[in-house]
Amino acid sequence: MAFAEFDDIRLHYLDEGPRNGPPIVFAHALGTGTLLWDAILPLLPTGLRIIRYDARGHGLSSCPPAPYSMGTLVRDAERLLDHLSVREAMFVGLSIGGMAAQGLAVKRPDLIRAMVLSNTAARIGTPELWAARIATARAGDMAELARASCERWFTRAFIKENKHLPWLDLLTRHDPEGYIGCASAISGTDFYTPTSGLRLPVLGIAGSEDGSTPPDLVRETVDLIPGSRFQLIRRAGHVPPVDQPGDYARHLGDFLRATGHI
Numbered sequence: 001m002a003f004a005e006f007d008d009i010r011l012h013y014l015d016e017g018p019r020n021g022p023p024i025v026f027a028h029a030l031g032t033g034t035l036l037w038d039a040i041l042p043l044l045p046t047g048l049r050i051i052r053y054d055a056r057g058h059g060l061s062s063c064p065p066a067p068y069s070m071g072t073l074v075r076d077a078e079r080l081l082d083h084l085s086v087r088e089a090m091f092v093g094l095s096i097g098g099m100a101a102q103g104l105a106v107k108r109p110d111l112i113r114a115m116v117l118s119n120t121a122a123r124i125g126t127p128e129l130w131a132a133r134i135a136t137a138r139a140g141d142m143a144e145l146a147r148a149s150c151e152r153w154f155t156r157a158f159i160k161e162n163k164h165l166p167w168l169d170l171l172t173r174h175d176p177e178g179y180i181g182c183a184s185a186i187s188g189t190d191f192y193t194p195t196s197g198l199r200l201p202v203l204g205i206a207g208s209e210d211g212s213t214p215p216d217l218v219r220e221t222v223d224l225i226p227g228s229r230f231q232l233i234r235r236a237g238h239v240p241p242v243d244q245p246g247d248y249a250r251h252l253g254d255f256l257r258a259t260g261h262i
């Protein structure tokens with residue numbers, strides 16, 4: 001566990017593996033945190049320098065007052081990688097983390113040599129949809145937000161087996177300010193034009209039963225970048241590192257090898 005202090009934010013991160021190993025950076029989904037990646041890490045190829053961080057308003061990072069902008073979330077990732085002297089990383093971004101990845105790849109191509117856009121898109125939802133979720137959070141009803149989120153995030157089988165419960169608890173206890181801050185950032189983001197100009201190796205990953213960023217939406221975004229690949233994970237929802245960690249780690253390993261990162 002470590003913290004990077006900047007003027008307006010304290011970011012919590014984990015930096016594991018050999019310091020001279022090829023860097024891989026993980027950016028999580030709204031309402032989750034570094035633990036989103038726990039199940040896949042032991043399944044990744046050895047020798048990687050693995051960096052995970054909590055976005056502002058999440059986990060052990062500080063939680064400034066909402067709203068946040070996507071530009072601010074991108075700058076947080078940029079400052080963290082500069083702080084750690086990381087260059088040419090494989091950047092894996094899931095959902096809002098994938099939006100930050102797109103923004104960072106546009107702003108600082110020196111930081112990212114290849115990118116995994118997982119369960120994400122250039123634009124997610126509509127301002128009206130996010131306004132309704134923000135209103136629920138403002139009303140203090142995180143339990144309702146958590147219930148509805150889990151229905152979008154997880155397959156029926158996963159919910160029936162009660163495997164979603166830790167995530168339901170996590171989101172129910174999430175600081176509403178952090179949720180609102182990041183939801184505002186998503187609401188104001190449309191990366192279609194900047195992402196269309198990206199030229200780097202990209203792997204898109206979608207879950208067959210993702211109720212938040214369905215496979216067609218993910219594919220539409222990765223297809224903006226020439227030469228990109230796409231993998232559909234079956235029996236997976238919005239967070240396949242949680243419900244299908246084996247398949248997820250295998251696709252990451254294949255992509256790491258295909259891009260010559262390892």
Ligand SMILES: O=C(O)CC1=CCC(=O)O1
Nearest residue numbers: 029030095096149152212
């Ligand atoms: O809450 C959702 O529906 C899923 C989501 C959208 C952006 C994100 O990070 O999670």
